[in-house]
Amino acid sequence: MTRRNYEAQQAALTQQRMVGNEQATLQREEAKNSGTSARLITVSEPAGAASEAYRSLRTSLLYTQVDRPTKVLLVTSAGSEEGKTTVCANLGVVLAQAGKNTLIIDCDLRRPAVHKVFGLRNIAGIVDILADERSLSESWQEPLPDLSLKVVTAGPLPPNPAELLSSRRLSQFLAEVRSEFDYVLIDSPPARLVSDPIILATQGDGVLLTLDAQTTRKVDVRRTVRSLTTVGANVLGTVMTNVKGTKQAYY
Numbered sequence: 001m002t003r004r005n006y007e008a009q010q011a012a013l014t015q016q017r018m019v020g021n022e023q024a025t026l027q028r029e030e031a032k033n034s035g036t037s038a039r040l041i042t043v044s045e046p047a048g049a050a051s052e053a054y055r056s057l058r059t060s061l062l063y064t065q066v067d068r069p070t071k072v073l074l075v076t077s078a079g080s081e082e083g084k085t086t087v088c089a090n091l092g093v094v095l096a097q098a099g100k101n102t103l104i105i106d107c108d109l110r111r112p113a114v115h116k117v118f119g120l121r122n123i124a125g126i127v128d129i130l131a132d133e134r135s136l137s138e139s140w141q142e143p144l145p146d147l148s149l150k151v152v153t154a155g156p157l158p159p160n161p162a163e164l165l166s167s168r169r170l171s172q173f174l175a176e177v178r179s180e181f182d183y184v185l186i187d188s189p190p191a192r193l194v195s196d197p198i199i200l201a202t203q204g205d206g207v208l209l210t211l212d213a214q215t216t217r218k219v220d221v222r223r224t225v226r227s228l229t230t231v232g233a234n235v236l237g238t239v240m241t242n243v244k245g246t247k248q249a250y251y
């Protein structure tokens, strides 16, 4: 990711947070009506700066990895509430807006939230697919009828998430979706707290790390990058959210 793109994302994501605060009430009303959450800024405000930042992230993905296309992308972060689900959902939307056949899978089997962002029900999901109780086409949902975006929610919380994600069934499933979709985005729990993202990282083509400018500690980001690269994961870059003030920070 270039420094210019990174800078644009930071500025725009700051604006997303400010706009988010000011218009929270209004957006909550809209979300109720449209079935999508206020966090889906790329749908509620496609012309806004935050949406532009997501498009510039999309451009980085589409054009900087020409030799080794990144098809299956894991979104994770060191700690909790660092923007994983929000980034995963909005990146999925802008990829689909570019005509890419996109699938989002909620592999956060601890605190799943992709369904909340898209206003979907979480009755069945990836857990049912991995248990061979449902097929992919029985499990996906299409939250935004105009877009080629499919979402597989988490499903019922399993007692053994890490074990389930280590199963051969997951690699088989990812091989299937790899041939069916242009992009597959995987949401996950915090990498510092559980091993699930490290397991998932070995299955994907690349990892995007989100971090919260106010709360994420650099040492945790470094540790997370180290654990990811140790298992051979391709860490593509970071997306910083919740940037306040004018002082810019770079990692």
Ligand SMILES: Nc1ncnc2c1ncn2[C@@H]1O[C@H](COP(=O)(O)OP(=O)(O)OP(=O)(O)O)[C@@H](O)[C@H]1O
Residues within 6 Å of the ligand: 020, 037, 038, 039, 077, 079, 080, 081, 082, 083, 084, 085, 086, 087, 108, 111, 113, 188, 189, 190
């Ligand atoms: N409905 C909402 N509207 C606005 N902001 C929200 C909403 N839900 C969560 N947030 C805030 O947005 C930020 C990012 O949340 P998000 O769920 O994307 O993070 P996350 O890294 O996926 O969290 P988790 O570790 O719980 O999976 C958090 O600070 C969170 O408090």
Ligand SMILES: [Mg+2]
Residues within 6 Å of the ligand: 084, 085, 086, 108, 111, 113, 187, 188
């Ligand atoms: Mg989340």
